[in-house]
């Protein structure tokens with residue numbers, strides 16, 4: 001009989017938490033028990049899972065007793081507080097926040113790219129940033145054929161990237177504007193409905209925001225090289241769900257768009273979406289709810305003989321967060337790495 005596992009979702013009531021619940025059910029994850037954890041605000045509420053109503057508990061000191069695996073999606077400060085306690089209690093934590101991603105001893109894993117890095121975990125495995133995951137899935141298969149030397153990315157990031165309440169805020173703002181009222185802001189610094197603005201994370205001395213630096217640093221760690229030059233401009237757009245990215249890739253030699261299409265049409269986790277005559281390419285509404293990253297509009301960069309342009313849309317709550325985390329959990333089970341606690345000094349990157 002196949003083994004089953006006691007799983008806890010920390011942040012079960014959030015945008016990523018809802019997707020984790022859906023994926024554990026739809027992928028028939030081998031569950032022995034499922035514990036739903038959130039803040040004290042949600043304690044006593046219930047969430048539906050597999051036709052049952054499961055109670056939500058406030059996370060506390062005993063929450064991780066008898067838990068094999070924690071899927072954490074409650075934000076960085078909550079992960080910093082609770083992930084080490086969960087590991088001490090004997091669980092493995094797959095963390096969706098940025099809390100541990102750049103720790104040298106924590107694997108940063110995209111299963112389509114660097115599954116082997118997960119073997120060296122010491123209790124915590126980090127799920128990369130959502131825009132980074134989507135880009136990594138699309139760029140890695142090309143990088144395998146001819147190393148990418150430079151990436152220039154511009155992102156078009158949906159409201160739900162900032163959580164369930166942010167998505168509601170944009171809907172409320174849109175209704176207000178259509179009724180001639182002034183939109184209110186609470187989660188975002190400015191109205192996002194019928195507007196867009198650069199990603200509202202902290203800006204460093206070089207003028208890059210945190211989201212942009214995540215794309216730079218995390219991609220290098222996942223690809224296991226510091227040699228790729230990467231720059232990004234991250235923009236929040238009034239799309240409810242699924243992020244899009246315009247990506248320019250520079251190689252040492254020319255890379256034919258035809259070959260790039262052939263490679264990407266067979267690559268794991270990708271769906272090639274291109275109908276040039278119909279001007280039909282990846283769109284966030286079509287990427288929403290899908291496992292695959294939609295990639296298209298692959299063309300020669302007319303300004304550089306060795307560069308390619310591509311465009312993608314991917315569901316950042318799904319492949320950019322929850323699905324990637326569940327795939328890591330499935331990988332740990334398949335490879336029997338759940339019980340690994342490698343005392344390595346540094347892992348990938």
Ligand code: NAP
Nearest residue numbers: 011013014015016038039042073074075097161163164321
């Ligand atoms: P969200 O919709 O705002 O949900 C946050 C979750 O964290 C809720 O379940 C909330 O519970 C819980 N939480 C908040 N404070 C807590 C506390 N003090 N103790 C325990 N639980 C607490 O956020 P989200 O979008 O799902 O994002 C969650 C994490 O995933 C973040 O680290 C985010 O950066 C990361 N992530 C998000 C996306 C995305 O597209 N949204 C993509 C990749 C990664 P209550 O309902 O009780 O407040």
